[in-house]
Amino acid sequence: MNISKAANAADLPVKTVRYYADIDLVPAPSRSDAGYRSYDEASIRKLVFVRRARLFGFSIDECRELLGLYQDQDRTSAEVKRIATKRLTEIKEKQLELQSLHDELQHLVGTCRGDHRPDCPIIDFLG
Template sequence: MNIGQAARASGVTAKMIRYYDEIGLVRPSARTESNYREYDDRQINELKFIRRARSLGFSMEEITRLLSLWRDRGRPSREVKAIADKHIADLDARIAEMQAMAETLRHLSHCCAGDDRPDCPILADLTEGSAPSDPPAHRPRRA
């Protein structure tokens, strides 16, 4: 099948298929006499594999390694598990960082009166890098 058909069959855009081909992530496709790429079922399965791995947030380096292990039918599953476990730990760390950011912003938003006055603890924090501990007593708190 041609690249457009491969894109539809795999759910990967033609542009990304070309990119994966350029960086050597997928095996080189056969070419027609007019130099068009041709893809077979094996390559479509690899593209689907890559699309799914990307949807789970794996890096290109991790995907390269996972794809290599997937192609190797004699692979030890512990290598695959180690990659997945490291990725889980990385995701957990990023989630914790994002939760901390959300909590900080929640606190800053709570401290901001959100009225017509120019004083704003959110902007103050962005300028100074430190969140106020409590909103000033004269400002009404937002519900």
């Protein structure tokens, strides 16, 4: 399977698939005589796995780690849970941060008349 078919099957841009091969995250299992990357079903499953993990916000390095666990029949669920829990903690932290950001900015936007006059509590707050 050439790269565009594989990319299509995994719902990823061709460029991204090539990139994942370059960084050895999901290498093409073989090459044609002309040097074309050739993908099989197993590698497409890996590409899909990575796409989903990326959607969850796992970094490339975490994807690499998860992919290793994905392919390892002997890994424990504890290993996987550790990575997912770490990510969950990051998400919670980011949520708190965004919430206070939201509240403050909401307040500022609420108190700014937003008219033709120059006085502006937003600028006053920042300056």
